[in-house]
Amino acid sequence: MAKIDDVINRLERLNNDIMLLKRSIIPLLPLPPTAKPLVRRTAEGLDPIIAELYFDALRGGVDLGRDPRVQEESLKAIQSATRPRSRAQKRNDKMQSNAFKMANSKLRTKNGALRKGVTQSDVAKRAQKELKLMKRGTRPKRKSPSGGTKKRKSPPRRTGGGKR
Numbered sequence: 001m002a003k004i005d006d007v008i009n010r011l012e013r014l015n016n017d018i019m020l021l022k023r024s025i026i027p028l029l030p031l032p033p034t035a036k037p038l039v040r041r042t043a044e045g046l047d048p049i050i051a052e053l054y055f056d057a058l059r060g061g062v063d064l065g066r067d068p069r070v071q072e073e074s075l076k077a078i079q080s081a082t083r084p085r086s087r088a089q090k091r092n093d094k095m096q097s098n099a100f101k102m103a104n105s106k107l108r109t110k111n112g113a114l115r116k117g118v119t120q121s122d123v124a125k126r127a128q129k130e131l132k133l134m135k136r137g138t139r140p141k142r143k144s145p146s147g148g149t150k151k152r153k154s155p156p157r158r159t160g161g162g163k164r
Contacts, residue, residue: 004062012055019048099130 103126107118
């Protein structure tokens with residue numbers, strides 16, 4: 001963990017060097033004489049305070065990360081966040097696996113190569129269709145109460161010309 005402290009210290013020194021460079025550049029800027037003091041004040045005003053607060057918070061976070069109690073609590077929180085898979089999810093995965101097996105068997109040759117003109121995308125699309133059919137289930141077509149299928153009469157054909 002000493003490496004993290006070294007990195008933070010180097011970043012803080014780099015930040016201080018950048019602030020010094022900013023202060024040294026301000027007199028060289030082609031600004032009107034009335035604007036230079038304002039720019040100098042803004043560069044000297046908030047930058048050091050913000051940098052100090054930032055690096056203090058960063059060091060505090062690193063110290064918290066080193067605390068074993070905090071590590072245990074965060075590990076428990078991560079472990080409790082993952083839920084076990086539901087029965088429906090497991091069922092869907094099994095059905096999807098079967099759908100891919102069926103789609104692959106239909107779209108591949110005996111030696112396992114894809115048929116000519118078929119891509120893996122086609123296999124996935126077919127598997128999705130198979131899955132949809134498996135979920136919906138195949139239902140027999142409804143029959144009319146009389147037992148047979150009724151034929152609908154088509155409307156009479158229109159003959160002749162003219163406007164309608």
